[in-house]
Amino acid sequence: MNYPGWRIASTFLAACVMLPVICVLYLALQPSGDIWTHLIETTLIVYIKNSIILMIGVGLLALLVGVTTAWLITMCQFTGRAFFEWFLLFPLSIPAYVIAYAYTDVLEYSGIVQEALRSTFGWEKADYWFPEIRSLGGAIFVMGLVLYPYIYLLARSAFLEQSVNVLEASRVLGRGPWATFFTISLRAARPAIVVGLSLVLLETLNDYGTVSFFAVPTLTAGLIDVWLGFGSLAAGAQIASLALVFVTVVLLVEQMSRRKQRY
Numbered sequence: 001m002n003y004p005g006w007r008i009a010s011t012f013l014a015a016c017v018m019l020p021v022i023c024v025l026y027l028a029l030q031p032s033g034d035i036w037t038h039l040i041e042t043t044l045i046v047y048i049k050n051s052i053i054l055m056i057g058v059g060l061l062a063l064l065v066g067v068t069t070a071w072l073i074t075m076c077q078f079t080g081r082a083f084f085e086w087f088l089l090f091p092l093s094i095p096a097y098v099i100a101y102a103y104t105d106v107l108e109y110s111g112i113v114q115e116a117l118r119s120t121f122g123w124e125k126a127d128y129w130f131p132e133i134r135s136l137g138g139a140i141f142v143m144g145l146v147l148y149p150y151i152y153l154l155a156r157s158a159f160l161e162q163s164v165n166v167l168e169a170s171r172v173l174g175r176g177p178w179a180t181f182f183t184i185s186l187r188a189a190r191p192a193i194v195v196g197l198s199l200v201l202l203e204t205l206n207d208y209g210t211v212s213f214f215a216v217p218t219l220t221a222g223l224i225d226v227w228l229g230f231g232s233l234a235a236g237a238q239i240a241s242l243a244l245v246f247v248t249v250v251l252l253v254e255q256m257s258r259r260k261q262r263y
Contacts, residue, residue: 021244027237035226035235047222047239051205051246054140054218058204059197061144066151067193071181074159089149096146097209103142104213107133139214147203151196158189191257198254205246219243 072078073085091099107113107130114130117123132138162185170180186193208220217225219239227236 024237024240024244027234028241030234030237032232032235032238035230035232036238039222039226039235039239043217043222046217047219048242050136050216051218051220051243053136054143054211054216055201055204055246057137057140058143058147059201061140062148062151062200063193063197065144066148066196067155067186067189069148070152070155070159071185074156088152091146092149094146095209096143096207097213099146100139100142100210100213103138104133107131134214136214136216139210139216142214143204143207143210147200150199150203151193154192154196155189158192159185162188194254194257198250201250202247205243205250219246 069084069088073081073088105111109125109130117128117130121128133141167180167184170184171177175183205218206220207218208224211218211221212224219242223236223239223243226232226239
């Protein structure tokens with residue numbers, strides 16, 4: 001049945017959702033002076049490169065941790081399984097920049113880990129190498145460990161829906177546990193995993209607190225710097241529009257991954 005009220009309500013809600021995007025695109029069309037030219041000549045390439053590296057690194061780490069933990073929790077029996085089943089969701093309740101503060105306090109030069117190494121082995125600063133937590137690699141590490149629950153939740157749900165009989169049939173037909181996982185379980189769960197990965201990539205792209213704390217220039221950090229530092233809302237909107245292109249690409253890839261899905 002056709003109800004005009006539902007059509008009006010849905011149109012209104014869709015307009016409310018699209019309004020911020022429309023405003024950003026409108027502001028991006030406003031003149032920004034020489035700021036955009038200055039960005040192209042100086043830092044814009046750095047923003048784009050770091051954003052891409054960050055998304056790839058966080059996506060791979062979240063994929064590894066999320067799929068592995070989901071499989072272990074779903075298919076294996078071990079002490080503490082019921083505890084870890086819910087404990088693995090906790091990173092979603094803590095902002096990424098708070099986790100960044102915690103890891104930095106523990107792993108920086110004056111942190112407990114490096115102090116323990118120096119006191120144990122009698123090392124000085126020049127005697128050993130330790131990864132710099134406040135770096136692009138540190139941001140990938142922290143954000144990957146914060147955002148993996150998106151993949152863990154969806155992958156675990158997909159693994160729970162799989163029939164154990166199919167996995168047992170695969171084993172009877174001669175496939176080992178690893179081959180069964182990669183050819184049966186992982187392929188069946190792929191649509192859910194791709195959706196979770198898409199959420200991770202979008203969260204990575206829009207994060208500001210963590211990349212700002214680690215001094216990693218990304219598109220989001222550049223947007224804030226241009227907006228507040230140069231006082232140009234139009235230039236900031238133009239960078240935001242560039243970030244929207246990344247969002248569109250991620251969503252299109254996710255949609256294409258389900259193009260041939262039949263069930």
